[in-house]
Amino acid sequence: MRWLRQECRQADFHVPSLSDLAAAIGSGLAGNYSDVDVDVARCPDLRKLGCVSPGICGDALLIEIGGEPLVHNPKYRDLASIDLREILDALNKPNASVLGAGFPSLAATDGRCGELMPCMEIAGRNFSKLARVGDAGQCVVEDYRSRLHGGLGNLYVCDGHAGDVVRVEVRGRHGSEASLSQAIRTALIPLVARDKGQEIALGGVFSVVEGRVRAHISPDFECIPFPYFDTDREEVVRQDFLKFYDGMGPGLTCMSVLWTGDPTGGELHLRPSGEHTHFFSSAGRSEAGHYHFDVSPESIHCVGHFHPAKRVVRVADIHEALKSDQVEIWQGCTTTPAEAA
Numbered sequence: 001m002r003w004l005r006q007e008c009r010q011a012d013f014h015v016p017s018l019s020d021l022a023a024a025i026g027s028g029l030a031g032n033y034s035d036v037d038v039d040v041a042r043c044p045d046l047r048k049l050g051c052v053s054p055g056i057c058g059d060a061l062l063i064e065i066g067g068e069p070l071v072h073n074p075k076y077r078d079l080a081s082i083d084l085r086e087i088l089d090a091l092n093k094p095n096a097s098v099l100g101a102g103f104p105s106l107a108a109t110d111g112r113c114g115e116l117m118p119c120m121e122i123a124g125r126n127f128s129k130l131a132r133v134g135d136a137g138q139c140v141v142e143d144y145r146s147r148l149h150g151g152l153g154n155l156y157v158c159d160g161h162a163g164d165v166v167r168v169e170v171r172g173r174h175g176s177e178a179s180l181s182q183a184i185r186t187a188l189i190p191l192v193a194r195d196k197g198q199e200i201a202l203g204g205v206f207s208v209v210e211g212r213v214r215a216h217i218s219p220d221f222e223c224i225p226f227p228y229f230d231t232d233r234e235e236v237v238r239q240d241f242l243k244f245y246d247g248m249g250p251g252l253t254c255m256s257v258l259w260t261g262d263p264t265g266g267e268l269h270l271r272p273s274g275e276h277t278h279f280f281s282s283a284g285r286s287e288a289g290h291y292h293f294d295v296s297p298e299s300i301h302c303v304g305h306f307h308p309a310k311r312v313v314r315v316a317d318i319h320e321a322l323k324s325d326q327v328e329i330w331q332g333c334t335t336t337p338a339e340a341a
Contacts, residue, residue: 115288215288
């Protein structure tokens, strides 16, 4: 495999009680939805929604992989192919369960791009899916059996056990925040302020029971007819290279990772949006991709289950490498990430 030649870095998140999280989320969502029900409950069997493990509890952490230059800069985008098994073995979690949002390894897709829905047991089953743009512009959903990950991703890693979680149910949006994951993230800000700025992170799964959402899928690079990435600024400067889809749903399983901020104050270069959510259809339709927000405020109905993560592990930090203008990528992993706290 190939990945950036640097050791993984880690930082701790603050972990409030589930009751405090539920109270903050419930209070925050009340200003955005007509009907809000948030409490602490036993996690249902998420395998019924297409997930690989029954729950999201047990030694939970986040993994952030790469960054935009590793996907979109032609100098680097073919080089990032990260073996998740190797990462989890190095973190002493060889039997972990993984879910989240990411970009596929081009080595595993014969160069095809798309949106990756990682959903696997590192030492067991792999239910991951890939959404890509078909020849007619349609959404194509395929099984993704590789454990190789591409140059950008946000993963929630745990033991996959059932346990107590924060259950969130909302109906009928009247507020301006159309993204449920962003609305939850905003609702956590008062807890961050109360606890002296300590950042909070959650991972989980929510279902779009009723209503529809907007999504995008990254097309294959050769299908993009114009420059969209500024290699001097190392950032995407046009969003219209993406293929957008309005009206996907209902019956969607959304795998969400969110955090209020970088616990190091910016040294880890975490994704600026503070959340990353990908989804697939639990109803068997060819619908999947990167979740943006709902497009049916009157009918939207979502039910989710979330659990806090206690730390973040940063892998292949392209932004750190670019600070020295020396992006070293090599075959094989010879460094050992820092031991888990």
